[in-house]
Amino acid sequence: MTVSWSAYRRARRRSRQAWGLLVAVAISVIAALFWFFTAGQFAAAGPAASGPTAAPVFDAAWMKPVAEPNPVPPGTALSALDGLAVKGRAPNTGYSREAFGQAWLDVDRNGCDTRNDILRRDLADVVFTEGSTCKVTGGHFQEPYTGQVVEFRRGAETSSAVQIDHVVALGDAWQKGAQGLTPKERQSLANDPLNLIAADGQANQQKSAGDAATWLPKNTAIRCHYVARQISVKAAYGLWVTAAEKDAMKQVLASCPGQQTMTAR
Incomplete structure (x- = not known):
């Protein structure tokens, strides 16, 4: 069977077009992956971020900022991490929960205690006690540390x-400034x-007073946000990191060098 020259040229042209399309798709995929693993993966992790890769920070509609000793440095978490002092742990002498005041005060004076503020911030379809706009009795959320949907009752x-x-666990904070x-x-x-996130109770118990060198969330998608949040808290309160902790934080942030610090403002 013979093939005409014009048919041959058409076949060659279609082949080149197909290869051109494949190359374009490959370039798009590579560009998307580059964006995802740099700034894009956690681009939503700002003051009002929520979703599977971040956790809420602040809702100005009903929350008021808490006074922090220092401003959180804007920019990348990596840069802020390099601004933190690196020291060993101080003795745990004198630590108690009471050293940080009574648990769950209404520090921002918005009329609701802190625990209920955070439940209201983090849960979806929040249910309040009848006649109250503070006391949360129910809701659900995609829990950040495990990535699972969790019901609260x-x-x-x-x-x-x-x-x-x-x-930043209070026991860790006590030994670091x-x-x-x-x-x-x-x-x-x-x-x-x-410094507060609603979390799965078992995961929270496993963390205890651990820092980034000893505990990270099982859900890897939240780790960049989590570490950047720890860095932001430590910068705001003048706390330091250990050498092992800094190394662990850098290892996490290597996958998301564009991850920003965050504030509760």
Whole structure:
């Protein structure tokens, strides 16, 4: 069978077009992956971010900022990390939860205690006690540390399923500079929305007072946000990091060098 020259040319042209399309698609995929693993992966992790790769920080509609000793430096978390002092842990002598004030005060004076503020901020379809706009009795959310959908129902047997995690654990903070803060500053640290995330109770218990060198969320998608949030808190309250902690933070941020610091403003 013979093939005409014109038919041959048409076949060659279609082949070149197909290859050109494949090359264009490949370039688009590579560009998208580059964006995802630099700034794009956590581009939403700003003050009002939410979703599977971030956790909420602040809702100005009903929350008020907590006074922080220092402004959080704008820019990348990596840059802010390099601005933190690197030291060993101080002795745990004198640590107690009471050193950070009574648990869940209404520090921002918006009429609601901090635990209910954070539940209201982090949960979807929030249900309040009848006649109250503060006391949260139910809701659900995509829990950031496990990535699973979790239901919250207030009750003696159920409330502990959702706990409020201090992103920088108070025990860790105590050994890394919080002993030198004033009582009011420690109270702010314990109630600052920047340092608080509603979390799976079991995951929170596993974390305990761990830092980034000893504990990171199982859900890898939240790790850049989580580490950047720890750095932001430590910068705001003048806390330091250990060498191992800094190395662990850098390792996480290597996958998202464009991750920004964040504030509760």
